[in-house]
Amino acid sequence: MRLSGLTCVIADTADSAVHVSNILSFGLLNVNKQLERAAKMIADAVHPVSFSGAGLSAESGIATFRDRGDEDALWSKFDPQKLASQEGFLADPEMVTAWYNWRRKTLSEVQPNSAHLALAKLHGWTHITQNVDDLLERSMDLSGVDVSPILHLHGTLLEDHCNANCGHTELIDLSCAPALRNCDCGSYMRPSVVWFGESLPAQVLQTALQKTEAADLMLVVGTSAQVYPAAGLIDIAVEKGAEVIVVNKEPSGVNGAHVLELIGPAGELLPQLMDRLACYMPE
Numbered sequence: 001m002r003l004s005g006l007t008c009v010i011a012d013t014a015d016s017a018v019h020v021s022n023i024l025s026f027g028l029l030n031v032n033k034q035l036e037r038a039a040k041m042i043a044d045a046v047h048p049v050s051f052s053g054a055g056l057s058a059e060s061g062i063a064t065f066r067d068r069g070d071e072d073a074l075w076s077k078f079d080p081q082k083l084a085s086q087e088g089f090l091a092d093p094e095m096v097t098a099w100y101n102w103r104r105k106t107l108s109e110v111q112p113n114s115a116h117l118a119l120a121k122l123h124g125w126t127h128i129t130q131n132v133d134d135l136l137e138r139s140m141d142l143s144g145v146d147v148s149p150i151l152h153l154h155g156t157l158l159e160d161h162c163n164a165n166c167g168h169t170e171l172i173d174l175s176c177a178p179a180l181r182n183c184d185c186g187s188y189m190r191p192s193v194v195w196f197g198e199s200l201p202a203q204v205l206q207t208a209l210q211k212t213e214a215a216d217l218m219l220v221v222g223t224s225a226q227v228y229p230a231a232g233l234i235d236i237a238v239e240k241g242a243e244v245i246v247v248n249k250e251p252s253g254v255n256g257a258h259v260l261e262l263i264g265p266a267g268e269l270l271p272q273l274m275d276r277l278a279c280y281m282p283e
């Protein structure tokens with residue numbers, strides 16, 4: 001594994017007091033020790049994968065779905081059955097399309113945060129994400145690194161496809177996404193995101209499964225680990241005995257003998273983790 005653009009930083013407690021100000025559960029020394037342990041685990045990994053969720057993009061200003069106690073979380077404001085299901089779409093396709101276009105406009109106006117930029121440094125990793133945004137891809141572009149494979153388990157906001165699955169797809173300009181319209185076959189066009197009750201894209205899921213089964217380390221970032229089958233990948237990694245590092249704002253509920261949990265904002269913890277990791281990596 002290679003890292004780019006990183007300098008080895010051994011943070012002392014005073015530095016950390018600034019950077020880990022929002023960390024909830026550990027004392028300062030403990031956080032430093034946990035970060036050190038996590039960096040060593042990553043440095044030793046041969047087949048690492050990352051698995052991310054909405055929390056990765058939260059510090060860019062993209063609302064999560066079901067953050068505990070977060071009144072901005074999307075499902076605390078909107079009804080998932082109306083906005084993210086086939087039934088909801090057919091009941092009011094204009095409204096559902098407008099809601100996705102509002103999310104697209106928001107996405108066009110934000111930037112990758114320091115957590116995305118930290119993940120972008122991990123060359124050769126497979127990045128599995130539940131996110132439907134393109135912030136990880138953009139962070140790799142910004143960092144000038146080769147884009148590592150990113151597996152979008154729940155689809156993407158950057159594409160529409162025919163609701164009757166005739167095969168027609170269209171790339172979407174996030175800043176001016178088209179209103180509801182018909183496909184040439186007569187059905188509606190709809191966002192290429194996976195709705196409740198729908199299957200995950202088969203090839204993407206298959207590749208994610210293979211990579212997870214072969215992984216000796218999984219870095220889990222910003223997910224409530226509640227949406228299956230995606231969250232089942234974490235279970236597979238745990239059951240296979242892979243090292244699992246969880247970076248989440250609140251305890252994730254991921255348990256196992258080889259699970260190390262770092263509690264705090266990913267945008268603070270991941271850059272610190274990369275600084276420590278750089279000390280283990282060859283130039």
Ligand code: NAD
Nearest residue numbers: 053054055058064065066131132133222223224249265266
């Ligand atoms: P979720 O909303 O269920 O959970 C988000 C998790 O991230 C929570 O556990 C929360 O504590 C944690 N979190 C919030 N801010 C954080 C931060 N700054 N640092 C670290 N952790 C943080 O999200 P999920 O688990 O990804 O749920 C899956 C569904 O959400 C997927 O279907 C996904 O498509 C969808 N989703 C995606 C986006 C996106 O693409 N950015 C946004 C909202 C929802």
